[in-house]
Amino acid sequence: MDIYYVDGKFVKEDDAVISVKDMSVLRGYGVFDFLRTYGGKPFHLEDHIKRLENSARLIGIHVPCSNVEIADIVMRTLAENNHEESNIRLVITGGISPDSITPTNTSKLMVMVTELHPLPPEWYTKGVKIITSDVVRYMPGAKSTTYLQAIVVLNNARDQGAIESIYVDQNNRLLEGTTTNLFMFFGDKLVTPKGGILPGITRQVLLDIFKDEFEIEIRDIDKNEIGNADEAFISASNKEIVPVVKINDLTIGDGKIGPKVRRVTEVFTAYTTEYGRSAG
Ligand SMILES: Cc1ncc(COP(=O)(O)O)c(C=O)c1O
Incomplete structure (x- = not known):
């Protein structure tokens, strides 16, 4: 079973959960980025993290960690798993809002690592x-x-x-x-x-x-x-x-x-x- 990073913890994919009140669930308000590894090394990781940060800025989502911290979390999540080559999905949720439409600074970072599967x-x-x-x-x-x-x-x-x-x-x-x-x-x-x-x-x-x-x-x-x-x-x-x-x-x-x-x-x-x- 894959290990994901969710808001400060490494958890088994089946135990990876966020609140049903998160604006990502209620409003589709979140940002993400996606990359893969070559030779086990994340391809242009810094560029992907910069784009994630930019996506968040454009739609007004709070980024809960620095870019350096995100890169470190990605490397640690890869190490928790043991795939030859991986897909890596970074997600920042919109967080919980009292009226479910006004953003607050409660966004969550998730890093999901899965095994890379070839396309047809x-x-x-x-x-x-x-x-x-x-x-x-x-x-x-x-x-x-x-x-x-x-x-x-x-x-x-x-x-x-x-x-x-x-x-x-x-x-x-x-x-x-x-x-x-x-x-x-x-x-x-x-x-x-x-x-x-x-x-x-x-x-x-x-x-x-x-x-x-x-x-x-x-x-x-x-x-x-x-x-x-x-x-x-x-x-x-x-x-x-x-x-x-x-x-x-x-x-x-x-x-x-x-x-x-x-x-x-x-x-x-x-x-x-x-x-x-x-x-x-
Ligand atoms: C709308 C859109 N355009 C272009 C791309 C290709 O971007 P990249 O080469 O960074 O994967 C993606 C990737 O998912 C996308 O969602």
Whole structure:
């Protein structure tokens, strides 16, 4: 059984509880972040903790510990468990409020470590279909626990044989997926949406790694540009790089994983492997 950290204590997952009065339960008011390990080492932990802190600041949630303390708690929770590779979920709840709507400084930190399970291999060998949905997230820069829109559009996506849905705003801009960022190749140019998104840590790592290899454009992408894309992929901490071969009814390129997305995957895999091997 996994061991979680909940508000100052390490507990078995079945004994990990918070109050039913917490605003996370009553109002969906909480923030979280999610990362995984490579070689047992949490990938870009400080960046994830900074994003968690920023999410909390944006929606007005009190952070009960310093960033250094959170990093230490993550390392201790990993040590309490003994997985070769782990998923790590950090959650800060909204806390208990006398009128159940006004925040107080009673937020709780939870760190949940679980064993990493591989995703379907055919996603990576054949590529996937994704769809688009006319949905705009409230405060997209915050990773809040409110995933109502995501759950609904992802269910619709699965009904259509797709694994992800990309949000499209009122101006017909492609934004991001429910839990992923979007990248497209137009010729040799690597393009990723600019605004209205959660700044993905994987996205940022990719932008850094490829800054000298590809011409990169961070700009709005109109939905009508999908038909002109030569290759596409989505990125996320748990999914890494997933090649996209179909968006709605439009086939991307020749419907097979293209050479540039293969290259992105290879270089990213080399980066994560090296990250896991390096000390510190
Ligand atoms: C809305 C949204 N966009 C993008 C991402 C990808 O971010 P990251 O690469 O940090 O996992 C996520 C991750 O869950 C997400 O929820």
